[in-house]
Amino acid sequence: MARFASVVLDADSTLSGIEGIDWLAERRSAAVAAESTALTAAAMDGARTIESVYADRLARVRPSREMMAALGAAYIRSVAPGAEACIEALRAAEVRVVVVSGGLRAALLPLARHLGIPAADVHAVGIRFDDDGEYAGLDGEQPLATQAGKPAVVRSLGLRAPVLAVGDGATDAAMRPEVSAFAAYVGFVRRASVVAQADHVLTGFDELRTLVLP
Numbered sequence: 001m002a003r004f005a006s007v008v009l010d011a012d013s014t015l016s017g018i019e020g021i022d023w024l025a026e027r028r029s030a031a032v033a034a035e036s037t038a039l040t041a042a043a044m045d046g047a048r049t050i051e052s053v054y055a056d057r058l059a060r061v062r063p064s065r066e067m068m069a070a071l072g073a074a075y076i077r078s079v080a081p082g083a084e085a086c087i088e089a090l091r092a093a094e095v096r097v098v099v100v101s102g103g104l105r106a107a108l109l110p111l112a113r114h115l116g117i118p119a120a121d122v123h124a125v126g127i128r129f130d131d132d133g134e135y136a137g138l139d140g141e142q143p144l145a146t147q148a149g150k151p152a153v154v155r156s157l158g159l160r161a162p163v164l165a166v167g168d169g170a171t172d173a174a175m176r177p178e179v180s181a182f183a184a185y186v187g188f189v190r191r192a193s194v195v196a197q198a199d200h201v202l203t204g205f206d207e208l209r210t211l212v213l214p
């Protein structure tokens with residue numbers, strides 16, 4: 001008997017060992033990477049909102065359709081050890097597995113396909129491209145590009161309880177009031193402030209499997 005009916009997974013530094021927007025920025029240029037890092041730091045310090053920083057970073061990185069395909073392949077190359085087997089076991093036990101990410105959806109879809117997660121269960125940030133495949137902005141309103149996005153999206157999904165949320169960041173820990181339990185995933189990055197808010201701490205996907213399917 002599964003301990004949780006639904007599992008909400010973060011993507012960057014949880015399902016895969018890279019941070020997608022940083023990865024894209026580094027490929028644009030060293031200057032863009034440095035600007036992107038500075039914007040992220042401004043948001044962490046509270047000098048800028050996540051909302052304004054998110055659009056600003058993308059306007060500098062300007063991810064093309066081609067770059068998104070390369071990022072999709074990179075996500076798969078850096079997939080967390082044991083994630084594939086864990087998700088296969090959870091789904092076989094009829095546990096609903098969804099991805100809720102502040103990353104870019106088009107690049108996360110190949111990773112989700114690799115892991116057997118349906119595209120409809122991948123919630124992330126949508127962007128638009130022009131006819132030449134160049135970046136043309138956010139695809140309308142994108143709640144997951146905002147500070148309060150994850151709890152709001154999880155609430156709107158109406159997942160069957162008990163629900164377990166898993167992730168490495170502060171925006172993942174923010175889902176805690178909307179779910180039955182929050183697990184800090186520390187397989188790639190360990191943040192003390194996130195671990196402090198967690199009901200469980202997971203160093204790998206084998207441990208997630210054991211937590212959900214004892």
Ligand SMILES: [Mg+2]
Pocket residue numbers: 010011012013014167168169
């Ligand atoms: Mg993350």
